[in-house]
Amino acid sequence: MQSVCHCCDWIQHHYGHLSSEYLSLLDQMFEDQVRFRNETIYQITKLFDGNMKAVTWDKKNLDDFLNILERQLENLKSCVSPAKKPERRLKRYSKELNRKVLRKMNYSAQAWELIRKETRRHLQRLDIFKAKIH
Secondary structure (H helix, E strand, O other), X not given: OHHXXXXXXXXXXXXXXXXXXXXXXXXXXXXXXXXXXXXXHHHHHHHOOOOOOOOOOOHHHHHHHHHHXXXXXXXXXXXXXXXXXXXXXXXXXXXXXXXXXXXXXXXXXXXXXXXXXXXXXXXHHHHHHHHHHO
């Protein structure tokens, strides 16, 4: 009988606190994934803001692609808290791509093609992450 009473006491005094704590942690994990998406798309848009004179891609397709990214970025911004700092590794990686690929290859069509392929790979990963959420 005493163990049942101990259990009831624990439920009354501790369960609610722990329950709210684990729900909060689950919410934070979701927010971290949204923040990661947001930062990834932001870094991609910054990357595509460079010298694109050598690009031979269809101009309309490129504009549509960038507009879609901008729209996603704006919508994702409303889902994350601005108080938390962005992921530094993503920023560093984006700078590396800019420096080691675009600048080193003098913003050539080949450099932009490498960036396009890398961007595609990252966006596909974001889709995989999204599928895991649902």
